[in-house]
Amino acid sequence: MDIELNISHHCIETAIRRQYHRTLTDYFNTSGDRQMLEARLELMIDALELFDFSLLRRTYPELAGSCGQDVRLEADPQRRPVIRLNGLYITAKNAMHSTMCPDGRPADIRYTRS
Secondary structure, eight states, X not given: OEEEEOOSSSOHHHHHHHHHHHHHHHHHHOOSOHHHHHHHHHHHHHHXXXXXXXXXXXXXXXXXXXXXXXXXXXXXXXXXXXEEETTEEEEESOSXXXXXXXXXXXXXXXXXXX
16 A cells, blocks of 8 residues: 655645545545445554654654655555655654664664665
8 A cells, every 4th residue: 555645845744634534534425445445545644643743753754745756655564654755665653753764774673765
């Protein structure tokens, strides 16, 4: 599953919230694929609960908005939310980030290049 996020005018958190509300409206107003819509809603709820958006905006200024970068919300094989930013995969193990890596990034966010 892949949800494209528009962060050209809003931060990553606002983009996910807006997409969530659009998907919720679609869920109640269409007779389309409700299973797919439910999966999308669940992924966005998990992302909103698990990511520390303040930390993400500080670590990746492009996630603060006003950029035209390719940003997507995806599910990993265990169905956990992953933010893909121009080929960089960012996952959150939990909402609390206290340990720092030597490069200054939080230890409980994993970074992988595709």
